[in-house]
Amino acid sequence: MALGVGANAQSSKRIVIMPAFTDIDNYSVRMLKLSLARASTKYEIVEDSASGQRTQGRYIEDLRAGRIDVMWAASDASIEAQVPPVRIPLLKGLLGHRIFLIHKNSQHKFDAINTLDDLKKIKFGQGATWADTNILESNGLTVVKTQKYENLFHMLDGGRFDAFPRGVQEPWGEVNKIPGLELAIEKRLMLVYKMPFYIFVAPDNPSLARDIESGFNAMIADGTFDHEFLNDPSIKKVIELADLKNRKVFYLDNPALPKETPVNRPELWLDINNL
Structure with missing residues (x-):
């Protein structure tokens, strides 16, 4: 019996993620966990133990160096040139x-x-x-x-x-x-305007990126993704406070949007007419 437990423990992969300080951080961690729960690989998710909140530039450095495995941030071409994103906008473009x-x-x-x-x-x-x-x-x-x-x-x-x-x-x-x-x-x-907020994965861990993307796509297909997004307390509060569905909207182009951004997948983006 002990042998079986030991073998099972060895089969799980430990991944280190950036620490959570804000409501958006907590939401991102929850979505990551829900996504990876659908993977065939078992993941043990732990927050980076380094004390204090660091700059985005430092998190990018840590990700590139493999000191952490996952971070999340609003994306642009300069970030995507340094670390690979999972191109599923976590906040459905809310930013x-x-x-x-x-x-x-x-x-x-x-x-x-x-x-x-x-x-x-x-x-x-x-x-x-x-x-x-x-x-x-x-x-x-x-x-x-x-x-x-x-x-x-x-x-x-x-x-x-x-x-x-x-x-x-x-x-x-x-x-x-x-x-x-x-x-x-x-x-x-x-x-x-289109401003994706992505999970980014260490460049040397493409299998983790695939598992996260696959999990998110499964969550989108069965409605879990939208349910979690719209019922997150901080997001729900913001949508109500801002009265999004009753505002006059001006749509602007984002010239810095990387060409790989999945703008042709409407299910990934918030549509205020459906709120």
């Missing part, structure tokens, strides 16, 4: 849905916006190096840039620009972040 922080007295300005030409008349604030900055500018929108994230709140309050686009999960904790600033969340508009 590419952007609503605005505005000055609390300027909602009337946005109530008058109905066309892309109207949208081009206002100024947006962004970080100088953010991928979103290039997306907005490539679609003909005017962007005021700064190096420091915190500056954007003061610049918005001071009228340097009209709107600070945020991922739908972000502005609720930011609107009152700095005491004394008169900010609000804009009520009726949303920008949407």
Whole structure:
């Protein structure tokens, strides 16, 4: 009997994943576990024990060096050139849905916006190096840039620009972040562009990547993926707070989207008309 237990234990593969700190991290870990539960290989999943939250660049280095086996992040061509993604967008493109922080007295300005030409008349604030900055500018929108994230709140309050686009999960904790600033969340508009959030796997572990992708595709086929996504407490709360289905949407192109992005699989992407 002991021999049987030992043989079974040896057949499981131990994989080290980046640690979970946020709601999105916890969701990603749960989806990873559900995916790998469907694999023929048994996996033992453990979080990296290194203390503290590290930069995305450091996690990429750790993944490339094999110090960890799995990480997750919003994707772009530069990340995909370094580490291989599992091209199933974990958040169904939710990160590419952007609503605005505005000055609390300027909602009337946005109530008058109905066309892309109207949208081009206002100024947006962004970080100088953010991928979103290039997306907005490539679609003909005017962007005021700064190096420091915190500056954007003061610049918005001071009228340097009209709107600070945020991922739908972000502005609720930011609107009152700095005491004394008169900010609000804009009520009726949303920008949407493709921004996949993927699991990335160590380059020397293609079998793990195949198992994760196969598990996700099985979850999509039987409805488990959508069920988990729409019923995750943090995602559900954000979709309700942001009132996504009742906003006027402006669809923008993302010029940095890698050509391998599965844009031709509608089942992988959030459709707010089906909420």
